[in-house]
Amino acid sequence: MTQKHRDREETAVTSKLASTAQQAGPRVPSTPYARRLARERGIPLAALSGTGPNGRLTGRDVLAFVPAAGTATTSHAPATSYSSAAAIAASVSLESIARLLSQFGDVEPAIDLTDVCLKATAAALRGTSALPDAVIRFGDRPMAGLARLTLGAIAALRNEGGTEDGQADGPVLVLSRIDRAGLRPVAMPVPQGAAARLVVAGTADSDRADCLFSYDPTLIDDTAAADLLLAFKDAMEIPLRLIV
Structure with a gap:
């Protein structure tokens, strides 16, 4: 393989990675517990506001989140509804x-x-x-x-x-x-x-x-x-x- 071909392949890979990163959106600073809660509840991290240091999302932010009217969340948790603790x-x-x-x-x-x-x-x-x-x-x-x-x-x-x-x-x-x-x-x-x-x-x-x-x-x-x-x-x- 010539140097010219290698350069073309490297450029293509770099462009693909950049495109994937743009589609995924910016990384949201969050704690592991916050990410786990959000994943379990089907809440996108981008929909949350962080109250931790430097705006970091915490578990309390996820638990306190109330979806806006008309906002749908996708959850794989059992469809059981609890009215109280x-x-x-x-x-x-x-x-x-x-x-x-x-x-x-x-x-x-x-x-x-x-x-x-x-x-x-x-x-x-x-x-x-x-x-x-x-x-x-x-x-x-x-x-x-x-x-x-x-x-x-x-x-x-x-x-x-x-x-x-x-x-x-x-x-x-x-x-x-x-x-x-x-x-x-x-x-x-x-x-x-x-x-x-x-x-x-x-x-x-x-x-x-x-x-x-x-x-x-x-x-x-x-x-x-x-x-x-x-x-x-x-x-x-x-x-x-x-x-x-």
Whole structure:
């Protein structure tokens, strides 16, 4: 093959690649979780606006997307319609936690039931497959890396207002506490952009806490949700596992 022929072939290949790139459109900056969600829901990335650093698309952007009237999306997901979140309830003994917290009376900042709930949630997520790479949110801020932190470090982190990790993206699990005894949550909505919400109702002086795990059934199946709630219950009722 002559040099002239090789040059012609290289020019043809380059032109074809450029044409393909133009047809595909510009690359949309996005996280792996956002791309997976968009693919599962049949939403083109170009239709979304990113709220992450430098306009990067995050999972929350995909979950919050509402198609405009007349806009069709193609999805290969099962054609099942859900009008609201699903939920599973459990009652958790707090007796062992009360004994544990009494051992930390002189620790500063003070460790309380909220810190144990945060640690137990992280342990449950790590021990099950319900929400891989989940981000725990308490209040309006994410609490990053709780599985590897001590209860004292979690207390300090919470008192500082949590951590805002702009690079963290994944399904969001919102933890909420109702610091009242004798209440049983029965219908707690999942906040927009979140995959699930765990509500714990009870005080540090209560014998038991009533918990409700609400979740998006398009992201978590019932068995996985039950496994996660059972793992949380086990961690709360045997809290010594949380300090070793």
